[in-house]
Amino acid sequence: MSAISITGESTEMYLKSIVELEMLTAPPVAISHLAQRLGVSSPSVLEMVKRLAVQNLVTHTPYKGVSLTERGRRRAMAVLRRHRLWERFLVDALHLPWETVHDYACQLEHATAPAVTDALAAFLGNPTACPHGNPIPDAVGDVQPSVAVPLLELPVGQSARLAHIIYEEAILLEYLARRGLVPGARLMLEDIAPYQGPLMVRVDGSEHPAALGREIAARVFVLPD
Amino acid sequence: MSAISITGESTEMYLKSIVELEMLTAPPVAISHLAQRLGVSSPSVLEMVKRLAVQNLVTHTPYKGVSLTERGRRRAMAVLRRHRLWERFLVDALHLPWETVHDYACQLEHATAPAVTDALAAFLGNPTACPHGNPIPDAVGDVQPSVAVPLLELPVGQSARLAHIIYEEAILLEYLARRGLVPGARLMLEDIAPYQGPLMVRVDGSEHPAALGREIAARVFVLPD
DNA sequence: AAAGATAATTAGGATACCCTAATTTAAGGA
């Protein structure tokens, strides 16, 4: 019975998912969204959330949702840091494909001691962003805020450069990679179909324009020219 | 319900511990030895062993012990391979201390997908031994046999070179590191005290001779001159 | 061969996560 609470893999995934959801929708985070992200049932999430609340990692407001406590946020940022450092390693050192590293890093992130994290960061030259453009929290858990805007909010006709992709997921990353939509890519929003229709995006170097649903366009952030 | 049985961390540690014990004492491996190595109770081990037997990973002979099946051995070697590759990475690339990497690798070994393992091996130049001298199984699970002998069996007065240290453990590695007993070190067995007493070993570059208990001397392998 | 010591096994529980099937609550529209 050690006083140092060992954060297990499950706990870490819950905390990480909560920060990720906070960047997508306004807090508090809904139980059902967490359930969807984690691929477990709502009752399971609720139960786990109660456990996390007891450990002072989250606050749960019944029928409203979940928020991270300061303690919880620190833990979550630490996981995010490890995740993104590993992604950099997998791409830069091991030369694994951009779209595949997210899942691999999701395993490694829970198996990395602090000393290893620090040494890994140094080995990589203290990078500031993951291969998908998202900022790597520093050792204290701080991130520099992004000025990029969701592609969804770009005015039609505007050209921009892809900055980062949030709420990372293998399927999404594969989809985007196949269309050349990686950080740094130059693009122009050609059109937005009405009635929640897709966005037509011209990607520099691609033959045809890409059609992106709104769900996706809300996750792709760009820097307008 | 996927047909591919996902080997969990616990299962992997059991399998790895069994191969490790097989190199120290003659098979089958005793339940109590496994319990000691894993830091769990004997009833827990027995229960788990039964689960492993159902999955065709081990054979259990009541009151005798456990042996790996071919399937089990392959899995175990895969874990050992990942473990030792990570150790190399942690020492060679991250420059972490020789004595500390074993524990870190013990976490990473369970979180490494096949594609990552392969890429890591390539990145490291397909090394053939871990920092503690033990052979890294190849992608198929084969290891080249060692011709080194236990220090315990060295004749008094014989000088030799340290080859590898088996049944790795943080405490042991620290102890040995502090005395300069790392692979490649030159040494001479000065004396063996009677009545299960310690071995006096002169280590090249060290002031005083080191006194090693027999437990330890059975785990340190050397190549006589 | 009987006793003692040691290891293995059985019995009975606990905890962390996860699930499905109700049931209840909250929120928005009629």
Add this chain to the structure above:
DNA sequence: TCCTTAAATTAGGGTATCCTAATTATCTTT
């Protein structure tokens, strides 16, 4: 205000892994 619907919660289970306290088998030693 009442109704509908979606989300949240409660009820009742399940599995993997671990534990302690008996009990039993095996091996050693007298």
